[in-house]
Amino acid sequence: MTMTEERLDAAFAALADPTRRAIVSRLARGDATVSELAAPFDMSLPGISKHLKVLERSGLISRGRDAQFRPCHLEVEALDGALDWIGAHRRMWDERFDKLDALLAGIQRAPAPASPRQGRARPRA
Amino acid sequence: MTMTEERLDAAFAALADPTRRAIVSRLARGDATVSELAAPFDMSLPGISKHLKVLERSGLISRGRDAQFRPCHLEVEALDGALDWIGAHRRMWDERFDKLDALLAGIQRAPAPASPRQGRARPRA
Numbered sequence: 558m559t560m561t562e563e564r565l566d567a568a569f570a571a572l573a574d575p576t577r578r579a580i581v582s583r584l585a586r587g588d589a590t591v592s593e594l595a596a597p598f599d600m601s602l603p604g605i606s607k608h609l610k611v612l613e614r615s616g617l618i619s620r621g622r623d624a625q626f627r628p629c630h631l632e633v634e635a636l637d638g639a640l641d642w643i644g645a646h647r648r649m650w651d652e653r654f655d656k657l658d659a660l661l662a663g664i665q666r667a668p669a670p671a672s673p674r675q676g677r678a679r680p681r682a
Numbered sequence: 683m684t685m686t687e688e689r690l691d692a693a694f695a696a697l698a699d700p701t702r703r704a705i706v707s708r709l710a711r712g713d714a715t716v717s718e719l720a721a722p723f724d725m726s727l728p729g730i731s732k733h734l735k736v737l738e739r740s741g742l743i744s745r746g747r748d749a750q751f752r753p754c755h756l757e758v759e760a761l762d763g764a765l766d767w768i769g770a771h772r773r774m775w776d777e778r779f780d781k782l783d784a785l786l787a788g789i790q791r792a793p794a795p796a797s798p799r800q801g802r803a804r805p806r807a
Contacts, residue, residue, distance in 0.1 A: 636771065
């Protein structure tokens with residue numbers, strides 16, 4: 558999946574906070590209401606709601622339409638976009654070293670140039 | 683690799699900008715000087731330096747000690763920390779659906795409960 562730069566900006570910015578990462582972590586195990594999400598934190602409901610708004614604007618979560626509970630849901634495609642970006646650059650880095658390794662292996666396999674001193678016994682003192 | 687929450691905050695925040703992502707992208711192909719990094723951008727050297735400082739503080743890049751050129755180098759372990767965090771939660775999400783699939787497959791394999799009407803022919807009108 559290819560994400561626009563703006564979506565990537567928003568996804569990475571949303572993940573740059575421990576409370577929001579904990580919310581994403583909880584939602585990876587299943588949908589949850591705001592009260593359920595707030596339970597493990599020493600944080601007010603408005604405090605949690607603020608984080609949920611950042612996550613919702615980033616596309617990382619969506620919220621149900623049920624007016625009373627509005628369960629939160631992880632939008633895994635947005636997570637994939639961020640994962641793909643980092644993964645692609647990680648592979649780019651690895652491939653660079655694979656190429657270096659192949660180059661070095663090629664150099665080691667090539668016959669060493671004959672030394673002009675080769676085969677000559679050094680006269681004993 | 684396990685990263686502290688602070689390192690993850692900094693790594694994700696550093697990646698939440700298109701210029702900084704482009705710098706990471708360039709460095710994934712090899713070390714580069716500030717001038718080389720600045721070349722593709724319509725940005726002043728101090729502008730690029732500001733982004734480099736954010737990347738350096740996040741641990742995503744380091745800079746050489748050569749006073750004149752100080753080439754920038756991608757610190758791939760920091761990228762791995764961010765990749766691992768997202769990857770772990772992506773797998774958590776997948777495993778949840780794998781379990782659901784297994785549960786549904788189990789239900790489908792189980793014999794259907796015998797209906798009390800089973801075997802009885804309905805009288806023709």
